Amino acid sequence: MSVHHPLHRRLALIDMGTNTFHLLIVELPEARHAQPVTLLRTKVGVRLGEGGISKGQIAPEPYARALHTLAGFKEEMELHQVTDVRATATSAMRVTSNGPELVKDIFEQTGIQVEVIAGDREAELICAGVRRAVPLGPEKHLIMDIGGGSVEFIIADESQIFWKQSFEIGAQRLLDKFFPDPSGVFPPEAVAAEKAYFQQVLAPLAAAVAEFRPVGMVGASGSFDSLADMHLGCLRAEADLPPSTDLPLESFHRSQQQLLSLPHEQRKALPGILPMRADMLVVAVVLIDYVLELTGLTHLRTSAYALKEGLLAEMLAS
Known part of the structure; x- marks a missing residue:
């Protein structure tokens, strides 16, 4: 039978x-x-x-x-x-x-x-996804996810979220606001204007960082995957991404310098860049640089896991 x-x-x-x-x-x-x-x-x-x-x-x-x-x-x-x-x-x-x-x-x-x-729920799920990729341990980390529409910041350790907030300042919005014609080089005055804007909008982040003092930073999804690819000098397929990649600070600054000094066509040709991200990465690196300056953090890791892995984690726990 x-x-x-x-x-x-x-x-x-x-x-x-x-x-x-x-x-x-x-x-x-x-x-x-x-x-x-x-x-x-x-x-x-x-x-x-x-x-x-x-x-x-x-x-x-x-x-x-x-x-x-x-x-x-x-x-x-x-x-x-x-x-x-x-x-x-x-x-x-x-x-x-x-x-x-x-x-x-x-x-x-x-x-x-x-x-x-909602943004708050998005932040929670991103945190749950990142925890599957990066062993945060008992120390507080700042998790950052730069989307096209919003950016989520979470301060958490392996078991607790201390603070989280979603800001409607994603890369597409930043592009529209500070770099409406991305064919050329991103001008220094636009970098300055973007940073001045963050100083204003991200005041709650500055307060949370001062209160909770995270020791490391984890960047989730798109822009961070691209920066890790630039660091490695190759474009990795979605299926080939390891859960997490270390991103040395000097490598980030090297990529930042390239992205800010090249016009669109040359940015697109950089190793590790998806053409679709060539322009968004420009405004995204200014944001990441701002957050690194604000926090003084020197240890940066990327997480290939984010929202969807957070959903999975929740479903497995239920």
């Missing part, structure tokens, strides 16, 4: 960021404490915030790209026989007038129900 085994639970985690949509498909083990097996890890540069986020709407082209990308994700999910889906959307869908309409269209066209999450 043949025994019929039920299909293993296969979970798809979708993180719809303002720049990048991520898809992670894992198979959940039957044993309680076994680790999930990754079946697919992929991302698509959707640039949902392009040409509209600063005006409070998703422009028609990115809107179409989002639907197209999710149709592709749905095919992957069917191919991998996914049984459960969790999809979250962040800043671009949070703050735009037509974000709810896109959620509705996605559901109608793919059957995927997208949950638009």
